[in-house]
Amino acid sequence: MKGYKLLRTALKGLRRNPMRATLTTLGIVIGVAAVIAMMEIGAGSSAAIRKSISSMGANVLLVLPGTAASGGVSFGAGSVITLTPEDSEAILRECPAVRSAAPVVRARTQVIYGSKNWVPFSMYGTTPAFLEVRDWTTLAEGEPFTERDVLNANKVCLLGQTLVRELFQGQSPIGKEVRVKNVSFRVVGVLSPKGANMMGMDQDDILLAPWTTMKYRVTGSTLSNANQSLSSGSSGSSNGLSNLYPAGQPSLYPERSEVQDADNPMPVRFANIDQIMVSATSASEIRRAIQEITTLLRARHRIRDDEPNDFTVRDMTEMTNTLSSTTRLMTNLLLFVAMISLLVGGVGIMNIMLVSVTERTREIGLRMAVGARPKDILRQFLVESVLLCLGGGAMGILVGHGGSRLVWILLRWPVEASPAAVLAAVLVSASVGTAFGFYPAWKASRLDPIDALRYE
Amino acid sequence: MKFIELREVCKTYKSGQVSVPVLKGVSLTVDRGEFVALMGASGSGKSTLMNILGCLDRPSSGSYWLDGQDVSGLSPDQRARLRNRMVGFIFQSFNLLPRTSALENVAMPLSYAVPQPSEKEARRRAAEMLCRVGLGHRLDHEPSRLSGGEQQRVAIARALVGRPSVLLADEPTGNLDSRISDGILRTFRKLNEEDGITVILVTHDAQVASYAMRTVRIHDGIILDGGLANEPLTLGGEVNG
Numbered sequence: 001m002k003g004y005k006l007l008r009t010a011l012k013g014l015r016r017n018p019m020r021a022t023l024t025t026l027g028i029v030i031g032v033a034a035v036i037a038m039m040e041i042g043a044g045s046s047a048a049i050r051k052s053i054s055s056m057g058a059n060v061l062l063v064l065p066g067t068a069a070s071g072g073v074s075f076g077a078g079s080v081i082t083l084t085p086e087d088s089e090a091i092l093r094e095c096p097a098v099r100s101a102a103p104v105v106r107a108r109t110q111v112i113y114g115s116k117n118w119v120p121f122s123m124y125g126t127t128p129a130f131l132e133v134r135d136w137t138t139l140a141e142g143e144p145f146t147e148r149d150v151l152n153a154n155k156v157c158l159l160g161q162t163l164v165r166e167l168f169q170g171q172s173p174i175g176k177e178v179r180v181k182n183v184s185f186r187v188v189g190v191l192s193p194k195g196a197n198m199m200g201m202d203q204d205d206i207l208l209a210p211w212t213t214m215k216y217r218v219t220g221s222t223l224s225n226a227n228q229s230l231s232s233g234s235s236g237s238s239n240g241l242s243n244l245y246p247a248g249q250p251s252l253y254p255e256r257s258e259v260q261d262a263d264n265p266m267p268v269r270f271a272n273i274d275q276i277m278v279s280a281t282s283a284s285e286i287r288r289a290i291q292e293i294t295t296l297l298r299a300r301h302r303i304r305d306d307e308p309n310d311f312t313v314r315d316m317t318e319m320t321n322t323l324s325s326t327t328r329l330m331t332n333l334l335l336f337v338a339m340i341s342l343l344v345g346g347v348g349i350m351n352i353m354l355v356s357v358t359e360r361t362r363e364i365g366l367r368m369a370v371g372a373r374p375k376d377i378l379r380q381f382l383v384e385s386v387l388l389c390l391g392g393g394a395m396g397i398l399v400g401h402g403g404s405r406l407v408w409i410l411l412r413w414p415v416e417a418s419p420a421a422v423l424a425a426v427l428v429s430a431s432v433g434t435a436f437g438f439y440p441a442w443k444a445s446r447l448d449p450i451d452a453l454r455y456e
Numbered sequence: 457m458k459f460i461e462l463r464e465v466c467k468t469y470k471s472g473q474v475s476v477p478v479l480k481g482v483s484l485t486v487d488r489g490e491f492v493a494l495m496g497a498s499g500s501g502k503s504t505l506m507n508i509l510g511c512l513d514r515p516s517s518g519s520y521w522l523d524g525q526d527v528s529g530l531s532p533d534q535r536a537r538l539r540n541r542m543v544g545f546i547f548q549s550f551n552l553l554p555r556t557s558a559l560e561n562v563a564m565p566l567s568y569a570v571p572q573p574s575e576k577e578a579r580r581r582a583a584e585m586l587c588r589v590g591l592g593h594r595l596d597h598e599p600s601r602l603s604g605g606e607q608q609r610v611a612i613a614r615a616l617v618g619r620p621s622v623l624l625a626d627e628p629t630g631n632l633d634s635r636i637s638d639g640i641l642r643t644f645r646k647l648n649e650e651d652g653i654t655v656i657l658v659t660h661d662a663q664v665a666s667y668a669m670r671t672v673r674i675h676d677g678i679i680l681d682g683g684l685a686n687e688p689l690t691l692g693g694e695v696n697g
Contacts, residue, residue: 366547370614375533
């Protein structure tokens with residue numbers, strides 16, 4: 001029998017008992033609807049979870065300066081200052097797997113407002129991109145500082161919730177001035193609360209300011225120990241070590257005279273930064289981002305192939321792993337539930353097809369008598385059950401999609417349409433139809449036409 | 457060789473350890489274009505014989521030639537093809553598909569034909585057959601809206617639509633009253649005379665058998681008389697049993 005004719009025969013067979021066909025399909029409709037709705041709601045929740053985990057910083061990479069070593073003693077990460085704000089700009093510009101990058105200058109000192117004072121856990125001098133990197137762009141109050149503030153080294157800052165609580169006790173800090181090392185900073189905004197990070201450190205205990213301000217007006221240099229070239233730099237301010245030991249130490253090298261400086265200018269790097277914070281475009285792009293950054297910085301720092309990096313790129317492997325295992329768990333769970341509901345639907349189909357075969361025994365006998373071969377009968381009943389399942393699948397897709405829309409409208413749960421789920425539902429319902437329709441169809445095809453014709 | 461030729465056909469059913477012989481060496485010939493009645497009491501083996509004649513069943517031993525072809529050794533698929541091409545079945549209980557129009561009931565066997573006619577062609581032929589049996593005005597009626605006689609006419613049209621050379625009717629008038637039966641049986645005779653279709657009528661009723669040209673009596677799995685074509689009835693001996 002030709003394909004379309006087979007389809008017509010099967011359709012006619014089903015149409016003869018529309019009520020039963022509909023009820024049979026109900027199992028599959030519910031099954032597929034559940035699958036689709038689950039997939040869409042699940043994908044939505046999964047995306048939401050992914051987003052919230054990545055807001056914890058799963059996509060964040062830290063580029064740290066390299067390690068100094070002297071006579072076999074290494075001083076640990078960050079002991080050499082090799083990173084510049086230009087590195088940060090270059091990373092953003094030239095690495096496609098990077099979403100944003102912000103240079104960071106760290107400090108740790110007292111913040112004073114009125115009669116209150118507090119030493120925040122982190123004081124970062126950075127650019128507005130920092131908020132993007134940390135997924136912190138929604139402020140509780142006020143506005144973030146701008147690129148212009150960074151260029152002009154304006155004395156503005158953003159405060160974290162803890163700092164606001166400690167210094168202002170319920171007042172709005174916007175427009176107020178806080179003092180940091182006798183420099184007045186105008187508070188332009190308050191960060192939204194973020195709570196503790198995975199290590200239990202309070203992320204709200206923070207002050208953000210333009211890195212230029214932080215560097216040139218507050219610390220005078222980086223927090224880390226001295227960079228030889230900077231110590232003779234024109235900024236003229238003392239470095240961290242001399243702050244610690246105001247009595248000073250004898251210089252290791254003879255002071256250069258003004259004439260020497262004029263004749264033989266040392267390469268002076270005005271702006272060194274403590275680290276660069278980078279966010280990858282997605283958690284899965286982290287590996288690529290690390291590779292791109294490494295290549296770029298090696299080129300920028302003119303490092304020969306046989307030399308080690310003068311910087312380190314650090315990622316949050318633990319978080320990334322949590323993220324991917326969470327997603328995998330969710331997907332598997334949903335798949336499992338989906339399989340069960342489809343199985344139940346399939347059993348329903350098999351049940352009804354068996355009833356149908358018994359009820360239509362005489363028809364089967366007649367068809368065989370007029371020339372249908374066993375495989376024609378097998379095919380007819382198989383097509384019927386596949387049609388039932390596909391019809392049920394189509395209905396289920398509509399119902400499931402409608403259901404998930406309803407969940408979004410009524411409960412505002414995040415949902416995400418999933419073409420893969422639709423495709424899977426179609427495939428699965430067709431295969432359920434084949435798998436569970438096969439036994440009844442096989443049974444029908446094995447009937448003896450003589451007995452079947454006489455069947456009462 | 458005759459159109460239909462059975463030689464020493466036996467059929468034994470096995471139920472567990474017990475073998476039940478139903479046909480015990482039946483020899484029968486039928487010429488093309490004959491109208492034969494197969495007559496016997498119930499349990500005489502006439503239905504089994506008819507199943508073998510219609511290629512629904514295979515003889516346990518003996519041979520069966522239909523139109524010069526040895527049918528006894530064919531596979532189920534080959535027999536299905538043969539039934540579709542050569543044999544038209546008419547049953548006592550009509551066996552029409554419920555909730556399906558007369559036209560589609562008649563066209564149904566064509567969907568198993570090789571080569572398969574187009575949908576349009578199949579409907580045209582089905583309509584033509586229904587007109588021939590006098591149901592041209594009932595094409596779209598479902599079996600539940602037809603009388604018994606009309607249903608059997610639909611079944612006849614269905615048997616004829618594949619242009620078979622032999623029509624097997626198993627108690628075709630068993631469920632009909634005598635007036636309607638007469639019409640149906642006349643139709644058979646007309647088909648036999650006008651189209652030259654070989655008709656084999658299975659019945660237990662002598663009245664029905666009288667429409668046929670020849671009557672073959674079967675009793676307890678053995679043909680009593682009338683088993684050979686072109687044999688004067690008088691040579692078949694007396695009716696005994």
